[in-house]
Amino acid sequence: MQDNLVIKGIEFRSRLWVGTGKYKDFEETARAVEASGADVVTVAVRRVNITDRKSENLLDFIDPKKYKILPNTAGCFNVEDALRYSRLAREAGVSDMVKLEVIGDERTLFPDVIGTLKATEILAKEGFMVFPYTNDDPIMAKRLVDAGAVAVMPLAAPIGSGLGIRNPYNLKIILESATVPVIVDAGVGTASDVAVAMELGSDAVLLNTAIAGAKDPIMMASAMNHAVLAGRLAYKAGRIGRKLYATASSPIEGML
Amino acid sequence: MKIRLNGEDYETEAETLKQLIQELQITTDRVAVELNLTIIRKADHDATTIKENDAVEIIQFVGGG
Numbered sequence: 001m002q003d004n005l006v007i008k009g010i011e012f013r014s015r016l017w018v019g020t021g022k023y024k025d026f027e028e029t030a031r032a033v034e035a036s037g038a039d040v041v042t043v044a045v046r047r048v049n050i051t052d053r054k055s056e057n058l059l060d061f062i063d064p065k066k067y068k069i070l071p072n073t074a075g076c077f078n079v080e081d082a083l084r085y086s087r088l089a090r091e092a093g094v095s096d097m098v099k100l101e102v103i104g105d106e107r108t109l110f111p112d113v114i115g116t117l118k119a120t121e122i123l124a125k126e127g128f129m130v131f132p133y134t135n136d137d138p139i140m141a142k143r144l145v146d147a148g149a150v151a152v153m154p155l156a157a158p159i160g161s162g163l164g165i166r167n168p169y170n171l172k173i174i175l176e177s178a179t180v181p182v183i184v185d186a187g188v189g190t191a192s193d194v195a196v197a198m199e200l201g202s203d204a205v206l207l208n209t210a211i212a213g214a215k216d217p218i219m220m221a222s223a224m225n226h227a228v229l230a231g232r233l234a235y236k237a238g239r240i241g242r243k244l245y246a247t248a249s250s251p252i253e254g255m256l
Numbered sequence: 257m258k259i260r261l262n263g264e265d266y267e268t269e270a271e272t273l274k275q276l277i278q279e280l281q282i283t284t285d286r287v288a289v290e291l292n293l294t295i296i297r298k299a300d301h302d303a304t305t306i307k308e309n310d311a312v313e314i315i316q317f318v319g320g321g
Contacts, residue, residue: 019321029319044320047262047313048287050280058317059286074320084293088315091288091295159321186321208321 003232005203007181008129008150010068013039015198016228017070017183019208023217026061032211033062035221037228041067042099042206044074045085045092064094070131072099073119077112082119086128098123099153099185099206100132109159113140117147124148133185136170138177151180153206156197157187160209164193168200175201191220191227198231199239260311274301276312287316 005012017040023029033041041062049055062069071089076082079102086098102119104112116132117140123130129150134140136154144152154174157163164187165171175182181203188194188207197205205228214220259266261276270276273296277284289296290313296304306312 020319021321023319026319042321043317045315046318048282048316050262050264050266050314057286058319069317071317072320087295088288088290088313089317091297092286092315092317093288093298094286094317206321 003236005181010129012068012204014225014228015204015232016194016224017042017204017206018211018221018224019206020058020062021208022212026056026058028217029058030061032217032221033067035218035225036211037225039068040070040204040206042070042072042208045071045089059094068097069094070097070099071095072133073101075103076101077103077106079115079119079122082115083122086119086123087126090128095129096127097129097131100130111135111155113137117143120144120149121147131183136167136174138170138173141174141178141182145178145180149180151183151203152178153183153185155186156184156193159186160213161187162189162210162213163187164189165196165200168196171197171200171202191223194224194227195231195234198228199234201235204228257308259306259309262313268306271305272302273304273306273312276306277301277314280314282314287314289314 005015014037016036016038018036018038019042020029073082073085076085082102102112102115104110111134120130120132131151131153132144132149133153141152156165183204183206184197184202185206188210194205211217211221270279284298292311
């Protein structure tokens with residue numbers, strides 16, 4: 001059964017998207033990404049190390065021919081910086097996609113949704129495929145879509161917190177009203193969080209720390225891969241309703 | 257001459273962006289270059305001259321979430 005996510009004509013082979021931060025080295029990054037089955041890999045935009053130019057490059061380990069590279073604007077606290085990083089990322093030549101982050105506060109890393117909205121509008125007009133990281137706010141999700149976002153990426157919980165889906169009801173409302181794919185981004189801690197996000201009907205999940213910070217990142221990557229598949233199938237299969245009292249699974253008829 | 261390269265003072269013999277990148281031994285296929293806050297496309301590196309106190313930024317992709 002073909003069930004691939006398609007955004008603006010681009011087909012995505014996996015509904016698990018992964019980040020490449022916080023790994024021990026590039027080798028571990030590559031192995032974790034491979035084990036996750038992910039198709040989309042996020043990266044950050046930073047200065048080339050001028051004093052140590054021979055240092056290895058991430059993209060020598062994560063082949064842009066094999067994976068879809070999604071540059072982010074992590075670390076940007078205002079619209080101007082987010083635009084600058086996005087444009088530099090595009091010039092570096094791996095894609096027109098950008099995971100837009102306009103961060104509002106260092107402690108929570110919650111998005112500055114007003115700045116995010118402004119930047120989305122500008123970048124969409126410049127031809128970017130904008131994937132904005134946003135709050136779990138259904139109204140803001142709608143505004144971002146109106147501004148030209150090709151998908152919305154509401155957080156499950158603060159970035160790197162591992163707290164899981166903190167507001168499944170808001171997420172459900174976003175999912176019900178969204179006219180673009182919804183990718184849950186940030187805050188998941190373990191496989192069950194991913195499964196819950198997918199069972200709610202999310203189109204994909206993006207995570208980083210939950211794999212990179214696990215005791216065995218490669219095994220956790222594989223767990224996340226399975227969780228996305230399990231959650232997606234459960235969503236499509238349609239779960240049973242919740243009842244307070246038991247209903248027997250074995251027939252009464254034929255009992256002694 | 258002295259320029260600002262990735263936020264640091266840097267002494268270079270290069271006269272163009274292309275020469276600077278060659279001097280740094282950077283392969284351009286996965287980097288982006290900014291001169292005084294303006295992105296300079298790869299095709300224009302050769303024709304873009306640099307002068308004293310110019311601010312050059314060269315970026316690449318690193319691990320991130």
